[in-house]
Amino acid sequence: MFEPGAGLLTRGGLRQYGVLIALILLCLVFSAIAPDAFATRANLINLLQQITTLAIIATGATFVMVIGEFDLSFGFTASLAGVMAFYLFGNGFPVPIAMVIALFTGALAGLANGLFVARFEVPSFVATLAVGTILSGCAYWLSGGASMFSGVPESFKSLARGDFFGFPVLSLWMVAVLSVSAVIMSTTPFGRRLQALGANPVAAHLAGLPVFRDRVTVFIIGGFLSALAGLLLSARLGSVQHTMGEGLLLPAYAAAFLGATASRTGTPNIGGAFLGVTIAGVVVNGLTIIGVEPFAQKMVTGGIILAAVMLRRGSGK
Amino acid sequence: MKKIVLAAALGLVACHGALAAGEKIAVVTPYLSAVATAEMVNGFKKEAAAKGWTVDVVDTAGDMGAFASRIEDVAATKPAGIVLVSVNPEQVQAQVDKAAAAGIPVVTIDGAKNKSVVTNVTSDNYVLGKTMSDFLFKAIGGKGNIVRFFHSAHPGVRQREIALDDALKANSAIREVGKYYVQVPGQVENSRTAMDSLLLANAGDGAINAVWAAWDEPGIGAKLAIDAAGRKGIVIAGIDGNPQAIDLIKGCTAYIGTVRQGFGDMAKIAADQLGKVIGGGKSDKDELYAPVELITRESLGVKCN
Numbered sequence: 001m002f003e004p005g006a007g008l009l010t011r012g013g014l015r016q017y018g019v020l021i022a023l024i025l026l027c028l029v030f031s032a033i034a035p036d037a038f039a040t041r042a043n044l045i046n047l048l049q050q051i052t053t054l055a056i057i058a059t060g061a062t063f064v065m066v067i068g069e070f071d072l073s074f075g076f077t078a079s080l081a082g083v084m085a086f087y088l089f090g091n092g093f094p095v096p097i098a099m100v101i102a103l104f105t106g107a108l109a110g111l112a113n114g115l116f117v118a119r120f121e122v123p124s125f126v127a128t129l130a131v132g133t134i135l136s137g138c139a140y141w142l143s144g145g146a147s148m149f150s151g152v153p154e155s156f157k158s159l160a161r162g163d164f165f166g167f168p169v170l171s172l173w174m175v176a177v178l179s180v181s182a183v184i185m186s187t188t189p190f191g192r193r194l195q196a197l198g199a200n201p202v203a204a205h206l207a208g209l210p211v212f213r214d215r216v217t218v219f220i221i222g223g224f225l226s227a228l229a230g231l232l233l234s235a236r237l238g239s240v241q242h243t244m245g246e247g248l249l250l251p252a253y254a255a256a257f258l259g260a261t262a263s264r265t266g267t268p269n270i271g272g273a274f275l276g277v278t279i280a281g282v283v284v285n286g287l288t289i290i291g292v293e294p295f296a297q298k299m300v301t302g303g304i305i306l307a308a309v310m311l312r313r314g315s316g317k
Numbered sequence: 318m319k320k321i322v323l324a325a326a327l328g329l330v331a332c333h334g335a336l337a338a339g340e341k342i343a344v345v346t347p348y349l350s351a352v353a354t355a356e357m358v359n360g361f362k363k364e365a366a367a368k369g370w371t372v373d374v375v376d377t378a379g380d381m382g383a384f385a386s387r388i389e390d391v392a393a394t395k396p397a398g399i400v401l402v403s404v405n406p407e408q409v410q411a412q413v414d415k416a417a418a419a420g421i422p423v424v425t426i427d428g429a430k431n432k433s434v435v436t437n438v439t440s441d442n443y444v445l446g447k448t449m450s451d452f453l454f455k456a457i458g459g460k461g462n463i464v465r466f467f468h469s470a471h472p473g474v475r476q477r478e479i480a481l482d483d484a485l486k487a488n489s490a491i492r493e494v495g496k497y498y499v500q501v502p503g504q505v506e507n508s509r510t511a512m513d514s515l516l517l518a519n520a521g522d523g524a525i526n527a528v529w530a531a532w533d534e535p536g537i538g539a540k541l542a543i544d545a546a547g548r549k550g551i552v553i554a555g556i557d558g559n560p561q562a563i564d565l566i567k568g569c570t571a572y573i574g575t576v577r578q579g580f581g582d583m584a585k586i587a588a589d590q591l592g593k594v595i596g597g598g599k600s601d602k603d604e605l606y607a608p609v610e611l612i613t614r615e616s617l618g619v620k621c622n
Contacts (some may be wrong), residue, residue: 035395050386145498146469149407233382239408241470247380288390291373
């Protein structure tokens with residue numbers, strides 16, 4: 001994510017670290033205004049838990065953005081995975097089986113997206129929106145439109161609750177997903193092929209890279225991660241609604257875009273996405289804690305994202 | 318660029334001007350865009366102001382994941398109380414439990430009874446649904462076709478739907494020819510477009526005789542569609558006593574009735590109960606009901622030709 005050689009206070013450093021500086025400034029401002037609430041260990045744990053599902057979806061978004069595509073079905077996939085798990089619990093399925101089926105469903109949705117995009121050359125915006133809408137209908141059908149919260153096994157809830165030596169269990173999932181994804185993206189041949197595919201798909205094809213397989217695989221990864229995020233969100237809440245995941249889509253892409261500004265080349269990357277998710281989480285968490293009215297929260301949130309991006313651009317002049 | 322950062326910081330401080338003297342209460346809801354929810358929130362703010370409390374309002378625009386997170390955020394500020402509006406606390410049980418365990422009393426308005434909630438103040442939603450269904454069925458002479466606008470994710474609305482189901486079972490001459498799950502927020506426009514389709518699917522006079530709206534905004538959306546299509550002979554009733562719906566009833570439109578929930582009463586009861594708990598006492602009951610009122614042309618004294 002961050003390349004060596006750029007000092008923090010140099011023009012290049014500001015360009016590279018602008019988002020990070022914005023995050024630090026935000027934390028300082030919130031800490032100054034509400035030291036007893038914002039700058040506490042309990043709130044740090046809250047924050048880590050709050051950003052986990054968004055971070056996992058933003059990771060999926062980053063994979064897809066790296067190859068120059070978009071997947072608009074993430075939120076719908078997350079909702080369906082949660083609903084499906086609860087539906088299966090209600091029909092007597094054990095937790096591991098229900099989770100495997102829900103995750104498989106997410107991967108299957110990703111496969112469908114990938115095939116439409118890679119095989120049939122349907123624009124990813126259209127294909128994933130269409131598949132997502134179908135998934136949304138499935139979630140509605142399984143849930144009957146009602147909120148589901150009865151008979152949820154405690155073992156399922158425990159996937160997202162409690163702590164492990166003081167670190168929230170829910171966020172362990174985020175750490176695992178981010179770590180594995182970062183390793184895949186930066187050190188494996190597959191990750192390097194994705195970068196090449198995103199930079200120049202024609203050249204990647206002419207060079208004999210398995211473009212079709214890699215594109216489909218990326219969408220499968222995105223679907224799987226979305227399903228995982230949906231399961232974890234529903235475990236955290238102990239309830240699920242068929243529209244539960246839809247609010248995650250735009251913040252995930254906003255985070256991935258913001259994170260892309262934290263690399264020298266401006267390409268999406270896992271570390272940057274995590275930084276973007278953290279900024280999004282800190283902004284909402286901090287504004288809520290200091291009691292900013294809902295209308296002002298939206299204005300301030302948009303302004304802060306713009307300021308973070310402008311900080312990077314301004315330093316690059 | 319330094320100026321931008323400075324301005325943002327100053328803006329935050331300016332927006333933050335709410336931390337004043339007196340007890341601090343946090344109000345959290347996913348449905349502030351709904352008129353009824355806003356009325357409850359504003360009613361509570363008014364009651365709170367009279368008690369010298371400071372109220373911070375948080376809305377998550379229908380996002381339940383964010384709703385859970387924001388409860389954690391406000392609990393971190395250790396308010397004197399948390400008020401959840403228009404939501405079943407069981408949907409965010411872990412967060413409500415955590416707040417209660419931290420010694421923060423949680424009150425729900427238009428929610429549901431819960432072990433970690435000191436009291437839920439609501440209308441009896443089944444009674445609301447039954448009152449409106451009975452009125453609507455009578456208005457179409459006990460026979461005909463209706464369409465339903467609903468939103469089962471809301472626990473109160475779900476009870477109203479159950480009341481309609483029971484009323485339909487008891488009135489075999491009334492048939493449900495269409496139903497639509499309303500998207501929130503944006504419920505008026507969403508219902509309008511759905512009604513456009515329902516009208517096309519049920520063309521011709523008498524194909525639809527009535528619209529059953531689980532709350533007033535979908536009914537208002539349906540009315541816009543009916544007006545645009547120029548369809549006659551369809552009546553609409555909703556629930557909540559939304560001021561716009563009452564204006565439509567007064568105006569002798571297709572909107573003929575609404576059942577008013579006492580949102581102001583609910584907010585007042587909630588504030589009073591929370592005041593008791595903050596003062597070291599206990600709430601009167603784990604669930605309290607505010608009175609309901611059927612509003613029609615007759616009750617408003619309107620004569621229509």
